[in-house]
Amino acid sequence: MSNQNTNQGHLLKIILAPHISEKSTYLGEKNNQTIFRVARDATKLEIKRAVELLWKEQKIEVKKVQTINVKGKQKRFGRFVGKRSDWKKAIVSIKNEQELNFTNFANIEAK
Template sequence: MNNERLYQVIVAPHISEKATLIAEANNQYTFKVSPDATKREIKLAVEQLFEVTVLRVNTVNIKGKTKRTARGFGKRNDIRKAYVTLAEGQEIELGGE
């Protein structure tokens, strides 16, 4: 996979309270990924970008909420998240931890 596609597949790390707890307990890391990315592409991208061994990739599609604004109704963007499980003893440094 070329470098250009690597950076298109992994959009950003998803940092939240739940993602932090999962990372500490299960050695899983959460990323926002491209809507058209496959599990195989996600695995290759994480392995090449962070130089780790990926055991499993689980994905979830999250529909954007409809919110009421002063001008009517609006909708947040849909996102796709990937939960990446790493091999025992490996970790990824995210955000200057």
């Protein structure tokens, strides 16, 4: 039982934030997909389980997960050159025309 709680705690740390952009809004409306910023070491199966765990009250079923490693951009600060961090993006497809509801996630804590 302790292992299950540890596993759920790990799954809750995988999804960092929804990624909001014009492309993500278009994909959400047209293909019923949602884009998330996820941990860099997360696998597709872990991302699927994390989404299903976070929205288990709505009985969300994930059809497919696609991942993209995004390279950080080079930025200049005056004469200094810096680089933003690399990050990972996950495109999650939902089954049965279901919709993710983000309104109940203000106070999520790993237990």
